[in-house]
Amino acid sequence: MKDAKVRMLIPIYLLTFALFFNIALLRDPFDAGALIMAAVMCVLIGYAHLVVNKFFSHGDKFLVTFVSVLPVIGIAVLYRLDPNVAVKQVLWFIIGISTYISLVILLPDLNRFARYKYLYLAGTLIFMSMATFFGITVYGAKNWVDLGFTTFQPSEFGKIFFVFYLASSLKNYTDLKSLIEPGVVVVLSLGFMVLQRDLGSAMIFTFIAITMLYTATSRIKYLLASFGLGAVGAVMSYALFPHIRRRVMIWRKPWEYAGNESYQIVQGLYAMASGGLFGRGLGLGSPQYIPINKSDYIFAVIVEELGMIFALGILIIYFLMFFRNIRTALKAKSTFTSLLVVGFSVMVAMQVIVIIGGVMNMIPLTGITLPLISYGGTSMLTVFFCLGIIQKISEEV
Template identity: 55%
Template sequence: MDSLKDEKKLLRYTYFFCLICFANISLLKDPFDVGALVMFAVICFLMGYSHFILRKFFPDGDKYLLVFACILSSIGIVILYRINPSYAVRQIVWFIGGIAVFILIVVLLPELKKYDRYKYVYMVICLLFMAMATFKGTEKNGSRNWVYIGSLGFQPSEFGKIFLVAYLAAALKEYENFKQLIEPAFVVMVSLGFMVLQKDLGSALLFFAISVTMLYIATAKKKYVLVCFILFAVGAFISYKMFGHVRLRVMIWENPWPYKSNQSYQIVQSLYAIAWGGLFGTGLGLGYPQFVPVSESDFIFSTICEEMGALMGYAIMILYFLLFYRCMRAAVRAEDNFSRLLAVGYSAMIGAEVIIIVGGVTGMIPLTGITLPLISAGGSSMIMIFVALGILQKISEGGR
């Protein structure tokens, strides 16, 4: 199979998709929106140029990681421009930053297996980021998980999860007995505790999913996974009894309709939007994303389904699955346990984020406020996903 030919074909399809979407937005506005076509040109240039640089100077490794990331990012920028052009402008700046970080990681990092010696550095940085919002955080959308430095805001947990995966990979790479699991278990429990205190249930669920996946891959012991689920269930029950916000999330998940004017307004509007879009959608620019709270971030999947239809929602899920598959492919081909566990952890991180937020906005699981990777507005999330993908790209280059 000619991989380069297939990659270019995917990019051409993406260019065409972006052209149709931005041209549609331009025509719907009066006067004609030239800015939308400028945005189209910028996105296509960034995708094409980054792929060219990676292919020319770093021909080894799995280039589909970058291609799928660019496709998902372009979908996000399209829908953000439709919601509010200023969101898209900020997002494209973060997209440029993400690609730059991706390429820098590929260029500057030597063999990753050399970095397994910094286990305690990863642990300290991870715990610092996990704890930061507990003491210095600002409450936003019900969770105390944002930290502001002047006018610049970020979510420390987005950075913490990168170092959590690195720490667990270093701690579990040479698993031999149960005693080696005590320290990682303590670090994970402390991290989860901080997330509960910050009312950031989405991140708590995400970190649990990452940790259990890496534990099973490192040990191949089903009994450890079972114990983790039992402990998580006990912790969830205690949290349910102790914290009102946990009980509220469960209550509106079980039956949101009696509270649709207040507590469950977000999820009800999300379900209305998805139902109104049907299979084919109302048409880009013809929906009502302003009726869905936080439509540019937590509920962007609902906006996409409303205007582009459930078919587009399914297509996005397929794209995420393909990205997850390529990430796990790097793990399978890794030559050392540290790199393999890194790849598994970052793959699980991306996959779990998608499942948690899509499950939440569709009412399949209790709603938790995390972003849809690469699509939702947000600089912290965009940059950290590209950091993870850059490391995965490096792992794929060293794979056999």
């Protein structure tokens, strides 16, 4: 068993040093800092594997592998784009992986947290509404709050409270009447996201709520009703808010507005087309022509330089992570923990679908991060928190 665990680390270490050594070779003079970065990443990943596999051997062994590979790719690409940004991301990775490990070590049985429904409700409403009243506008969305010494997205923390609230509320589902309160909370949360013009988060929250509702009730009629209400809400939002109509316009006709509104979309499509199946090579692309290439559009940079096959490998990792998480949800020993896993799994999966779908112009573009890969401290911390909860629940099944 120990040999199998070591073998899981070898390909991660090889990938890490291959990416960073490639970057070091392209710099003139040779960039020894890239190799130091690779060594730091390997130490952190090795420690995470040691703790999870040695001291918590009954949990999901593959989840810690997935949460190791994705940040390696993201930080390597960020280092290629801007070493200073990559160093900041490594610091967030350290905080994130430490949070992940701490949750597995320190948290007691998660079922005891099911009783704090109204605490989660308060947290949901506070973080969901915060940017509406105190937010600043970044790239068209009013979803950031400036504290003076740092900025953050309250909705990222709101997602965590939102999932905990729905899990604690829906675990005692009996009839339609018991769904009124969570239904009101969902509508309020989505309303704040629309007012903040954060369409990506609105879509993610919608699918979290619908999936958790169906998991708790197993009622097709509720599922269909939720999709129907969602469609009505989407149509009303399109009619009421000009920024939504503009997003749909540039999605439908990106080439007509390539010089202004859809410049970002078109540049991303050009970049991915130039990368082809195998990419132009790490460090050999032209990411400077892709707007917001460190966060929203990092997937386009990956496809251009590392190729569509490499990008497909990333998507497979996300799929396997989702598959393993749902497997944990099915085996969870209580409705509350099962709903937590479903909610957090859908949150991460929908984030991947929404941003990659937007970058590839399959759906209207919304500015969110690619989990564990894009630059963004708030996003990395919240995703690691969610996956740490899932890892803990996998230990208890």
